[in-house]
Amino acid sequence: MNRLIKAALGLCLVGLAMQSSIAQEVSETNQKKFGEFRDRSGNFYRAASGKPGEGYWQNAADYVIEATLDDEAHTLTGTISISYTNNSPEALDFVWILLEQNRFTESSRGTLTTPIQGNRYNGDTDGGYELTNIFAKVGKKGATSSEHIISDTRMQVWFAEPLSARGGTATVSMDFTYKIPTDGMDRMGKLKVEDGYIYAMAQWYPKVAVFDDVEGWNIEPYLGAGEFYLEYGDFDYKITVPYDHIVVGSGELMNPKEVLSAEVYNRYQKAMNSDETVYLVGPDEIKNTELTRPKQDGTVTWHFKIQNTRDVAFSSSDAFIWDAAKINLPSGKTILAQSVYPKESDGQEAWTRSTEYSKASIEHYSEMWYEFPYATATNVAADIGGMEYPGLNFCSYRSKGAGLWGVTDHEFGHNWFPMIVGTNERRYAWMDEGFNTFINHYSSNAFNNGEYPSTLNQTRRYLNWFTNERREGIDTYPDVSNLSNLGMIAYNKPAMGLLMLREYILGHERFDHAFKSYINTWAFKHPTPDDFFNIMENVAGENLSWFWQGWFYGTGNIDLGISTVAPYAGNYVVVLQNEGEIPMPVLLEITFDDGSMESQMVPVEIWQRGNVWNHMIKTDKRVTKVVIDPDKILPDVNLGNDSWPTKIYED
Template sequence: MRLSRFGALMALVFSMPFFALAQENYNNSKFKQLDEKLPTPNEYRTGAGAPGHAYWQQRADYVIKAEVDETLRRLSGSETITYYNNSPDELTYLWVQLDQNVRAKDSDSHKINQTKMREKMSVNAFKKLEGFPDYDGGHKILSVNDAKGKKLPYTISKTMMRIDLPYALKSGKRVSFSIDWYYNINDRKLMDGRGGYEHFPEDGNDLYTITQWFPRMAVYDDVNGWQHKQFLGSGEFALTFGNYNVSITVPSDHIVASTGELQNPSAVLTPTQLKRFQKAKTAKRPVMIVTKEEAEENEKEKAQGTKTWVYKATNVRDFAFGSSRKYIWDAMGVKNMGKTVMAMSYYPKEAYALYSKYSTEVIAHTLNTYSKYTIPYPYPVAISVEADNGMEYPMICFNYGRTEKDGTYSERTKVGMISVIVHEVGHNYFPMIINSDERQWTWMDEGLNSFMEDVTLKEWEEGFPSYTSMYKPWLISYMKGENGRTMPIMTNSESIPQFGMNAYVKPAMALTVLRETVMGRELFDYAFKEYATRWAFKHPKPADFFRTMEDASGVDLDWFWRGWFYTTDYVDISIENVKMVEVDTKNPEKELAKKKEKRDAIPNITDMNNKKSGLVTRVKKRPYLEDFYNTYDELDVTADAKASYESYKKGLGKDEKEILYSKKYFYEVSFKNVGGLVMPLIIQFNYEDGSSEVRRIPAEIWKMGDEVVTKVFSTTKAVAEFSLDPYLETADADTENNVFPRKEQKSKFEVFKENKMGRGQSGGGNPMQKAKKKESK
């Protein structure tokens, strides 16, 4: 094709460096498909990320009788498990989890725990070094029998127990067996842990959170066979769905909060409490079932005897309960997608001011929000228990949020309490319903749930602190590997050095970036909801999530999963250079004037100093030395130049004239991928007239070179400044190189009077407390 003179000129000015690019290696691993990393689709799990036509999973039903001995601080239990083999395989043995064995004297969790001696150590800190030798922890198995009472052989392997069956359990068949056991309940405040007892020396009472408390079936599935990785304390639980019938015997003045629905309310509640509970079902605001005054009366004198609370739960993967005479209890029926769910909170007086105001309302908000973005909440109750910690189970979770003794609290405590309730109630979805393998992949429950927590908190209150705001500086530091302990998200749960950053914050940020920046809300929300719908009450794996998000959205995200989940790359994209490119108009009045302005912009330093000193040149002194060239300027506009320009214009076509007279500005911008993680380019153009606009370039721009890319932009106004990622939506680790021209970095120093406050002291109480004191004066 023949080019006109103007076309040839434009080709020269705007030509991309094709020859340079052709020399690059296009085997770009950042955009390779994930095929070699994901399992091959089959009849159980499809390439679309959905359960296959032959998908199966096991089931385990439990009938349990348990008793809390408050004097011995011991939990005893007798259970019957009915195990359904829905797999196509014959099973000759079963694996049962004994999670309490993580606290046994010979536990590996203590052996592998790194410890250090310090110059000053408390008695409790010293006991931790030795693994609490005075505490006899772990499950004590008294018997394992078949349905006829005959002993079954078993072998305990640390936190796992293998039960050998007398005959192979064939596909489609079931087997029942019973286990009798007990264990000594640990001091949770002293020894840490998800469950245990907490003692309140002020009133002499205990608060029990009973978790991981009964021998539970391990998961047998199509991917791993038996999931019997040892429980070392970090990686949580892989569990099988089933039905539970649980009888819990406790001191008669205790209130029990539990997974499931209470079956015998008239036997354990007073007539007044029953009446209040019925009222709560239709109340607009939480109703007190047990008041603060009643709980305080219970604390004063321990009643004699016991009561047995009976709970049933259908299609749950676990069971937990809390028990104490200290509990205050409120409840409210929540309308949620055509169903009423009882949102209930249990808490000691130490948390009254916060929990009575917020806890049940936060539960209701969490159920409504999660249901909107996943599936309608399927269970009849949702419970928040204040236990000064954070842990989740079906229908019940344990949280924190205690006030000062005068009932005041800091904003940080309030924000933390609301956040942890949303997070732990949200775990009903991930992993209690969308039942991922926590022992292997913590991010599949913690990461997805932390993302949904963020969404929920933003819908609770505008500007509420969340993962994508509060933790971004920590995340950036982690992703950059500043302490050398960064691991890919796709790391086994027990092998993660920085658990919170890797399993919670980084995947939550990744999904936020995916929703807000890469996919957009419409596509993301549809695909995320599809994943929840497909895998509700099933056992999804990472590939099922990755594939469903792509399948339901029509967006190729392999580059995103690879970068964020399989590598330790981080986001740091720099605007390396900006070159303004102008069209040569050939108009001598414009083009020569520009050249003259550029030439004269920087005067000669010698000429400047000569003029400053008053020096008069010889030619100035002797005008007869001047000739033609003293007045000639090669950049002056001549009649010949004007005539040549007019002739040039006549030879231009319509399209060429349109470009020539468009009055557009052209900018060639180069971007460098410093951190290695490819992301979309979000560029803000700040114009000289004070206006601005944002343009978005998909991440695929990096396909033809993942280190440096160049893009030409045309504008109708002159640009004063280019800014990358102006809304800080990609977790870019270095924002200083996001601006061009570079801005001067400013820092401040502070002059202060030395204060005599001791290390670690705060300067007084919380703002609420100070305000109350001021009002009382």
């Protein structure tokens, strides 16, 4: 084919494409893709910049708890005093308390909404709280009220007089007891091992619900997939257990000399200064209480404190191996990584590396995003797939190798989302699980020179889900989503969204400034999705409405394509098509006949008027290949149209 014919063919192809583009330039559908789908104006409480507004407030709750674990009756009994501060602009007549152990009854909403065949969130049904001595008092000298209403996993406690706005304080106290479930919805419970029981204690005390400027009282019942939303405060708690138990908990152990033998205390001090893992109680010392315990009968009380946190959890057992090492934080501060696990989990291929994993995970996130704020980072082996609490995880005692790294790193990542950045997990699971899955990607790739590399960037592995008619949107309420979709809509799809922002749309520098600003701005506060969207746009300097709308709100897909490449006026024209529902900038990798390559980014605005665009490649070289998204960051659902053949014209 001679050059004249080739040029004429090129002009013809480009002309047809241009006509198609002109015909679609008034597309109403495309206008909607770029339209404002949310109110970005901000208000007195939450600014349009994505930061807390001039009038932003949040309430606080401080806890003093004393509890006793009975390892024969398998019960927990305690007393709790909650000091509640009302920083809101309105007086409160009552306070809502969350009673999550009431999920474990035959008549609970969670039990009655669990499918007959069961699911991950099965739970025992013979438990629930027994509460006594319930009192609420406003201020130090106010009248005391015992009026309350228990409704499933919530309790409304009334004050004798209104709790004043903007700093009014009240105290709510009660005694509680309950049977510790064996099957605690894959979040807590007890496990029988050869040497005793492991008690994984979470949702173990009555706690205050959040009252905020968005919903007022957040009182969704505890059903299953929906997790938690809690106020921040200081915790001072004591756990009394049989003398031969070891207890680990959120925060700092305040009385190590009282609960540890002299030998274990010396090892404890050594671990605090060691980058290598140190045994506090070795595999052959589990039952050697004369060596490892300060007394040989009765009970021992372990005392913990933690400040500015939204929750606490603990674990107790007479079957623990216990090891620890030092964590080095960017500020120069050092804290403790520790792991407890039974001999069934021992071994270099398994939990013997848990503290190594924990240390690496906390150090990475502290360096890359925000410094870890608590005194300890504890990994507990239990009969739980993986569940996070401030400074403490429960991970499966069966996990090994890459699986143990993955679950350990994921649960520790949750200390950033939602423990530091206090989102509403029960309503917006994606701001918790998705953001964490995103930061896990970089942590996994960094650990030990990529010993356990992440596959999040292999987005096209998930194309079967993206084209499945039963898929749901990220914004689906977690308690009603199809459990077969939950892993994608809460974890992977939002994580891929952030990955696309960092690796494809914004680039590392702009994304990192914006994401770190989000974390720093909302640390120990309660952001909403709009706060996140606004701060990312304002700091990165990009209107991303088209992206939030397309990726986070809906089930549309990405399908960018090349319909043709043709010579035109001494250069080349690439005819691009958007055959999907979500617009995207188009990254082109262009290969020339001399072997050289060039990248060009075509901005997303090309799709504002239509779904066809002619892009000019200005060159005096012959183009031999054009590829969209050469690193395959985008989960583009059509694999067949994102490249132009290496050679299309004959010489």
